[in-house]
Amino acid sequence: MKEIVTIQIGSCGVNLGYKFWEDVCDEHGITPVGTWCGEHQLQLSKINCLFNSGPISNFIPRSILIDTDISSLDACRSTPFGRIFRPDNFIYAEGTDSGAGNNWARGYYTLGPHLLDPAMDLIRREVEACDYLTGFQVVHSIGGGTGGAMSSLILDKLRNEYPKGVVVNYTVTPSAKISDTVVEPYNAVLSFPSLVRNSDLTICLDNEALYDICHKQLRLSQPTYDDLNLLMAKVMSGMSATYRFPARNHLSWSVMRCLAPSPKLHFFVPGFVPLYSRSVQPYVTLTAKELTAQMLSGNVLMASGVGKSPGKYLSAVAMFRGCNVSDLNVNELLCRYETKNSSQFAEWMPYHFMKGIVVTPPRGLRMSATFLANHTASAGIWSRVHERFNKIFKRKAFLHWYTGEGMDEMEFKEASEELMAVVKEYKACESSPPPGWKSPEDNPVFKKVLEEEKMVRTIDIITIEPKYTLLKVFRRSVQCVQILGFDCMGC
Ligand SMILES: Nc1nc2c(ncn2[C@@H]2O[C@H](COP(=O)(O)OP(=O)(O)O)[C@@H](O)[C@H]2O)c(=O)[nH]1
Numbered sequence: 001m002k003e004i005v006t007i008q009i010g011s012c013g014v015n016l017g018y019k020f021w022e023d024v025c026d027e028h029g030i031t032p033v034g035t036w037c038g039e040h041q042l043q044l045s046k047i048n049c050l051f052n053s054g055p056i057s058n059f060i061p062r063s064i065l066i067d068t069d070i071s072s073l074d075a076c077r078s079t080p081f082g083r084i085f086r087p088d089n090f091i092y093a094e095g096t097d098s099g100a101g102n103n104w105a106r107g108y109y110t111l112g113p114h115l116l117d118p119a120m121d122l123i124r125r126e127v128e129a130c131d132y133l134t135g136f137q138v139v140h141s142i143g144g145g146t147g148g149a150m151s152s153l154i155l156d157k158l159r160n161e162y163p164k165g166v167v168v169n170y171t172v173t174p175s176a177k178i179s180d181t182v183v184e185p186y187n188a189v190l191s192f193p194s195l196v197r198n199s200d201l202t203i204c205l206d207n208e209a210l211y212d213i214c215h216k217q218l219r220l221s222q223p224t225y226d227d228l229n230l231l232m233a234k235v236m237s238g239m240s241a242t243y244r245f246p247a248r249n250h251l252s253w254s255v256m257r258c259l260a261p262s263p264k265l266h267f268f269v270p271g272f273v274p275l276y277s278r279s280v281q282p283y284v285t286l287t288a289k290e291l292t293a294q295m296l297s298g299n300v301l302m303a304s305g306v307g308k309s310p311g312k313y314l315s316a317v318a319m320f321r322g323c324n325v326s327d328l329n330v331n332e333l334l335c336r337y338e339t340k341n342s343s344q345f346a347e348w349m350p351y352h353f354m355k356g357i358v359v360t361p362p363r364g365l366r367m368s369a370t371f372l373a374n375h376t377a378s379a380g381i382w383s384r385v386h387e388r389f390n391k392i393f394k395r396k397a398f399l400h401w402y403t404g405e406g407m408d409e410m411e412f413k414e415a416s417e418e419l420m421a422v423v424k425e426y427k428a429c430e431s432s433p434p435p436g437w438k439s440p441e442d443n444p445v446f447k448k449v450l451e452e453e454k455m456v457r458t459i460d461i462i463t464i465e466p467k468y469t470l471l472k473v474f475r476r477s478v479q480c481v482q483i484l485g486f487d488c489m490g491c
């Protein structure tokens, strides 16, 4: 069994993670007390990747919830699924009312170190109980004082103790229009160095883009955090689906790691489709074509300013779910898009799309797709945070909050330089590969990915003569029929 350990940090991490657990419990037929009330054995076949088995045939999320103040944890405990979590997996700082109070220095230097040892003890306990650890998913925002600071402390430890474990971060970045406090850019920039060094896939989301999707696509007049968190939870569910259900084309996280052209350039922007308002849904017939069109429209990306920005795709993951999605069809759709829009793709990168297909669709849908784009415009998310950082840092505004907790001004400068170096590297990638980039044919991990046909090869369908195309299509469809017949049993 390949197991994932989830770590939810800070208020946003706890809330968003909760929504994810609610969603996967629904998909696997798990009740709020951890018992199974599902309809099909498929719901149980790979459930241990996220859940531990309890003593009374119950399932317990393999998750650790950490906050510097207890309020978000109490709120989580009082929700319908609150009791499903193991009570001693909740960690908080005792004796403080306001926790880190949006101050990264308090989270990193004052309160964080007291929570780090107990948190790591719990993580070790969870990892030791795993048969074969896949890695960690860390859920947090970086605008506050806990999510970014505590994750920086924990990510350093994870990298040292579990160098082979893949670390996936679901990171809510600050947005200019929707901001809780003026110091969010400080907190985000200070969190950046650890993300660059210790995360393998950082999936960046922001509330502004999520509000936009809720307003424009889902036609919700007053979206709440719950609505935004549900959208992000759908991305998390899509990303873990390949571990949770039988996959026709399994995409492991360690394989997805190959899509970063250099270890630093691992900032992905996600999307989830289908996205239709309740009133429109009954009028839409979902097909892989429809999903692909919506996925690549730029309107569903969950970080503002990326969907319609100039720039180029370096690589992308398209993870489809549904038993009538065929490998052949997906290949062709993605190839067609790429050929028609070749100027949107970095020329030096020979393969852009990695695809995965999981037979079981999400609840209530016949099919869906989760999309992760490593786009050069991802750098825009960080350069905008940096601009806002500079505005306050130039005036040394609010700096005393941080230096008062023992921080040095140099740390701000170093973090800001590190961030700008990555932004520049992304920009340069529009025309040429980053230093140290290995062509897929020379990269042993990537070579294996190519052999397993997980990359969409434009050459398969586009550049060869029509008669050969037909031959290839025929061979593939025979394969697909065989696989379909096998995989669809009971779905
Ligand atoms: N989408 C979403 N964003 C949140 C949620 N809670 C807080 N945020 C955002 O996260 C940032 C503050 O982080 P928060 O998690 O409250 O601080 P922390 O507890 O100190 O890490 C702000 O930009 C908030 O708008 C949530 O439940 N959902």
Ligand SMILES: [Mg+2]
Pocket: 010, 011, 012, 067, 069, 072, 099, 144, 146
């Ligand atoms: Mg908080």
